[in-house]
Amino acid sequence: MRIDILTLFPEMFDGPFRQSILKRAQEKGLVEINLYNIRDWSTNKHKRVDDYPFGGGAGMVMMIEPVVLCIEELRSVTDYDEIIYMSPDGTRLNQGIANHLSLKTNFLILCGHYKGIDERIRQYFITREISIGDYVLSGGEMAAMVLTDALVRLIPGVLNDETSALTDSFQDDLVSPPVYTRPYDFRGYKVPDILLSGNDKEITRWRHEQSLLRTRERRPELNSDQESPSGPEQ
Numbered sequence: 001m002r003i004d005i006l007t008l009f010p011e012m013f014d015g016p017f018r019q020s021i022l023k024r025a026q027e028k029g030l031v032e033i034n035l036y037n038i039r040d041w042s043t044n045k046h047k048r049v050d051d052y053p054f055g056g057g058a059g060m061v062m063m064i065e066p067v068v069l070c071i072e073e074l075r076s077v078t079d080y081d082e083i084i085y086m087s088p089d090g091t092r093l094n095q096g097i098a099n100h101l102s103l104k105t106n107f108l109i110l111c112g113h114y115k116g117i118d119e120r121i122r123q124y125f126i127t128r129e130i131s132i133g134d135y136v137l138s139g140g141e142m143a144a145m146v147l148t149d150a151l152v153r154l155i156p157g158v159l160n161d162e163t164s165a166l167t168d169s170f171q172d173d174l175v176s177p178p179v180y181t182r183p184y185d186f187r188g189y190k191v192p193d194i195l196l197s198g199n200d201k202e203i204t205r206w207r208h209e210q211s212l213l214r215t216r217e218r219r220p221e222l223n224s225d226q227e228s229p230s231g232p233e234q
């Protein structure tokens, strides 16, 4: 997978992309992540990338020229499956969308700033707009990090145990069951005995029941039609 990210703040990605799973995935060659500073494509002598909105109003707008020059240069060497703009107006990201996108190979992700980007970029160059939730961030960078992480962990071989992405919360519209580790008894707070029983079949059943219960309690909108823990409802 190749992910090219266009941003005015490439340094923001240094921490998250150089740690843990994203770091290992890059080292293993399973994903190539490149950061491009849109300012480098500004033809303005002051390297401006924003301007006042036509028609007046508050805030600045990201200019079309540097963004399009950058996209065109990158597109001349890479055939992108998707050119994504991170925006609160976009389709809300969920596990289904992440799964669907993770089957593709080449992504270009554009991070916006200021009041927004010139609409013509969205109209003529963007293939998909994605939001990470109904709130407004100061820019698309953190949203791009979230999307990148959600995609990369689904690439086969990125997680040590290949099945573990499949057992994530949301993969079957259920939240995860609770997990515990040693000690068994911490100040009288004990681990459910079933997990120490050694009975794999019962443990699997218990975990599924817990997932169903938790989904009902916490995220009832996710999973309204699955079996109740005590069997199908009458």
Ligand code: ADE
Residues within 6 Å of the ligand: 086, 087, 088, 130, 131, 132, 133, 134, 135, 136, 137, 138, 139, 140, 143
């Ligand atoms: N840019 C600003 N807010 C955003 C959001 N909620 N999702 C994606 N990109 C954004």
